Amino acid sequence: MANDNSQQFRIFAPMNTDAIKLLPGRYCNSLTTYSRFVTREVAIGDVPMGGNNPIRIQSMTTTDTMDTIATVEQSIRMIEAGCEYVRITAPSIKEAQNLAEIKKQLRQRGYTTPLVADIHFTPNAAEVAARIVEKVRVNPGNYADKKKFDQLDYTDAQYQGELERIYQKFAPLVKICKEYGTAMRIGTNHGSLSDRIMSRYGDTPQGMVESAMEFIRMCEALNYYSLVISMKSSNPQVMVQAYRLLVETMVSEGMNYPLHLGVTEAGDGEDGRIKSAVGIGTLLEDGLGDTVRVSLTEEPEAEAPVAIALVKRYVERAKGERLKVKAGVAEDEKNLSPFTFHPSPSYSPYEYKRRSTYDANAFIGGHMVPRVVIDLSRQNLKDPAVLNDAGYLYSPLLDKYNMAEQSVDFVYLADQLPSFTLPGNLKQLYNYSTWQTLADKTNCHPVFTLSEYIGATGRTSALNMVRLTSADVDTEDFALLPFDKSLVFILETSAPHGMADQRSFFFKMEELGLDVPVIVKRDYSFNSGSESSKNVKVSPTGGDLEGATNLQLYAATDLGALLVDGFGDGIWIDAPEIPLSVITSTSFGILQATRSRISKTEYISCPSCGRTLFDLMVTTQMIRSRTSHLKGLKIGIMGCIVNGPGEMADADYGYVGSGTDKVTLYRGKEAVKKNISSANALDELIGLIKDDGNWIEQGT
Numbered sequence: 001m002a003n004d005n006s007q008q009f010r011i012f013a014p015m016n017t018d019a020i021k022l023l024p025g026r027y028c029n030s031l032t033t034y035s036r037f038v039t040r041e042v043a044i045g046d047v048p049m050g051g052n053n054p055i056r057i058q059s060m061t062t063t064d065t066m067d068t069i070a071t072v073e074q075s076i077r078m079i080e081a082g083c084e085y086v087r088i089t090a091p092s093i094k095e096a097q098n099l100a101e102i103k104k105q106l107r108q109r110g111y112t113t114p115l116v117a118d119i120h121f122t123p124n125a126a127e128v129a130a131r132i133v134e135k136v137r138v139n140p141g142n143y144a145d146k147k148k149f150d151q152l153d154y155t156d157a158q159y160q161g162e163l164e165r166i167y168q169k170f171a172p173l174v175k176i177c178k179e180y181g182t183a184m185r186i187g188t189n190h191g192s193l194s195d196r197i198m199s200r201y202g203d204t205p206q207g208m209v210e211s212a213m214e215f216i217r218m219c220e221a222l223n224y225y226s227l228v229i230s231m232k233s234s235n236p237q238v239m240v241q242a243y244r245l246l247v248e249t250m251v252s253e254g255m256n257y258p259l260h261l262g263v264t265e266a267g268d269g270e271d272g273r274i275k276s277a278v279g280i281g282t283l284l285e286d287g288l289g290d291t292v293r294v295s296l297t298e299e300p301e302a303e304a305p306v307a308i309a310l311v312k313r314y315v316e317r318a319k320g321e322r323l324k325v326k327a328g329v330a331e332d333e334k335n336l337s338p339f340t341f342h343p344s345p346s347y348s349p350y351e352y353k354r355r356s357t358y359d360a361n362a363f364i365g366g367h368m369v370p371r372v373v374i375d376l377s378r379q380n381l382k383d384p385a386v387l388n389d390a391g392y393l394y395s396p397l398l399d400k401y402n403m404a405e406q407s408v409d410f411v412y413l414a415d416q417l418p419s420f421t422l423p424g425n426l427k428q429l430y431n432y433s434t435w436q437t438l439a440d441k442t443n444c445h446p447v448f449t450l451s452e453y454i455g456a457t458g459r460t461s462a463l464n465m466v467r468l469t470s471a472d473v474d475t476e477d478f479a480l481l482p483f484d485k486s487l488v489f490i491l492e493t494s495a496p497h498g499m500a501d502q503r504s505f506f507f508k509m510e511e512l513g514l515d516v517p518v519i520v521k522r523d524y525s526f527n528s529g530s531e532s533s534k535n536v537k538v539s540p541t542g543g544d545l546e547g548a549t550n551l552q553l554y555a556a557t558d559l560g561a562l563l564v565d566g567f568g569d570g571i572w573i574d575a576p577e578i579p580l581s582v583i584t585s586t587s588f589g590i591l592q593a594t595r596s597r598i599s600k601t602e603y604i605s606c607p608s609c610g611r612t613l614f615d616l617m618v619t620t621q622m623i624r625s626r627t628s629h630l631k632g633l634k635i636g637i638m639g640c641i642v643n644g645p646g647e648m649a650d651a652d653y654g655y656v657g658s659g660t661d662k663v664t665l666y667r668g669k670e671a672v673k674k675n676i677s678s679a680n681a682l683d684e685l686i687g688l689i690k691d692d693g694n695w696i697e698q699g700t
């Protein structure tokens with residue numbers, strides 16, 4: 001390979017640059033209003049992606065690709081559930097070849113949905129698949145990198161030599177894709193970066209971006225542009241930063257390829273949904289994303305309804321007055337809000353930095369973990385057991401409460417007085433007028449409106465909460481606010497793009513130099529599975545979701561997006577139709593997914609695919625049943641040894657399928673028990689955790 005080819009990697013053909021209006025250093029059109037970032041349109045069969053096309057829904061089969069009937073039937077279930085693309089793993093040539101039979105049978109049954117071949121390690125399988133399916137996915141961390149390098153430092157010449165070696169392996173695939181009109185996803189995974197990238201950048205968002213950019217540049221050197229890019233991680237924080245950095249990097253190099261959004265190894269149930277929504281939803285709120293794949297350790301047809309629900313909100317929103325994209329071009333700066341793309345030097349969308357606030361008399365703010373508030377005012381306040389759903393387990397025999405790991409910090413009682421004594425460490429919030437009438441104010445704190453607070457004579461020296469909106473900051477009342485360290489804001493919104501509205505509030509606080517702690521409050525009203533508040537209707541075709549699931553998804557999007565940006569000292573979710581227990585677990589789930597408050601074990605489990613060596617759903621439940629009390633521990637559960645260890649990312653322990661009925665256990669990234677019988681594997685895992693001193697008995 002001549003050096004001039006390496007120079008070609010830096011030659012970029014101009015692409016739709018009239019659609020790219022971002023200024024350097026920016027990653028989205030606006031931080032404070034909804035504006036979809038318009039990307040290049042890429043043809044994928046007869047379902048194009050990017051441009052002004054709808055945000056596409058997709059998922060991946062979990063069957064053995066050699067089992068044609070099972071794969072065809074599962075694909076049909078996924079398509080019926082709403083998938084617009086179906087991805088199928090092709091670990092070797094024989095599976096790649098069988099994609100032709102799968103495609104033929106789907107077409108015979110009338111399904112024209114584009115198929116995507118998922119490739120790891122095997123260029124020859126990719127080259128076969130690219131002639132059959134509409135799109136191939138390659139992982140730049142392991143394409144043509146069969147061995148694990150031990151080399152920690154690369155000279156510039158060695159680094160370039162590696163790129164040239166990869167180019168030789170990769171160029172044939174690109175040429176086939178060009179010839180057959182096949183699209184390609186360059187899909188970077190946080191957990192499987194090459195040693196070359198690791199040596200220069202570590203496992204950072206920047207390393208993830210550069211990993212993809214190397215492959216994109218090679219494609220462009222070959223005049224191939226049918227690309228879609230992804231930056232997945234099981235950590236939503238890392239995933240969001242990587243996608244944002246990717247967009248900024250692409251734009252600076254004159255590119256605008258469509259984005260495939262996903263959180264890897266998100267797990268199952270509520271945790272999987274919340275984690276996915278924090279990552280995917282945050283980026284959708286930023287106006288980024290052209291296709292979504294939600295990865296759950298569940299049947300693949302369960303994923304599409306979740307993805308549809310996440311995306312549907314923006315379809316509705318884009319029809320609204322706040323749409324800022326016209327004919328593929330972002331409107332002029334002057335038409336956007338004055339807080340468009342905040343210029344503050346202390347705010348970076350590419351790294352986590354919690355907003356600095358004062359410690360409000362040890363109740364909230366400062367270095368304290370974000371607090372959880374729930375509304376108890378509509379509950380039966382004659383029964384102490386009502387607090388079970390708030391994490392205070394009432395024992396009638398002893399007439400006392402036991403705190404759980406997820407015990408809320410504040411309950412809002414409005415103007416209702418409970419007829420029982422609340423636990424001593426649970427703070428009660430009352431409307432100011434009612435609070436004034438309380439004979440015993442121990443543990444009780446007032447909630448004011450903005451005007452009430454200004455005129456109030458009876459504030460406390462301990463904790464005063466003031467409800468307000470972003471718009472209130474611009475009023476005369478706000479200018480009259482008396483500030484001291486007892487003051488905490490409760491930030492509300494009724495804006496259609498509520499997250500951005502609330503984000504603009506934090507920017508205003510910073511401009512004013514105010515470090516008042518803020519509880520972010522969101523209100524949701526659900527009716528028959530639809531979010532009926534404001535102008536947003538959510539009843540996705542392809543599968544209605546229960547109100548509780550919608551709450552998990554939307555609250556995780558709206559509050560998670562702010563927490564990922566470091567905003568919020570507390571959260572308050574109000575949803576009258578949803579059981580209190582769901583609101584409590586959703587609140588703590590969002591804090592866990594954003595890693596701002598850890599209250600339970602974290603499971604990083606893969607969604608399974610044709611490589612999977614055991615029943616992931618059953619195994620995950622089994623492991624969860626014995627380890628769910630190990631607060632703060634991260635356990636990876638991976639279906640195969642080929643990709644699993646790399647994709648567990650920062651798990652403390654790993655349970656990885658390594659053969660039929662065989663499991664390999666990991667401590668961090670080190671395999672410590674290899675190929676043990678799956679019958680004993682869970683006991684062995686627990687033994688390992690005990691040996692490390694990380695085990696606690698349940699109930700202690």
Ligand code: SF4
Nearest residue numbers: 606609612639640644
């Ligand atoms: S880790 Fe899981 S999803 Fe990934 S390739 Fe292996 S079995 Fe498939």
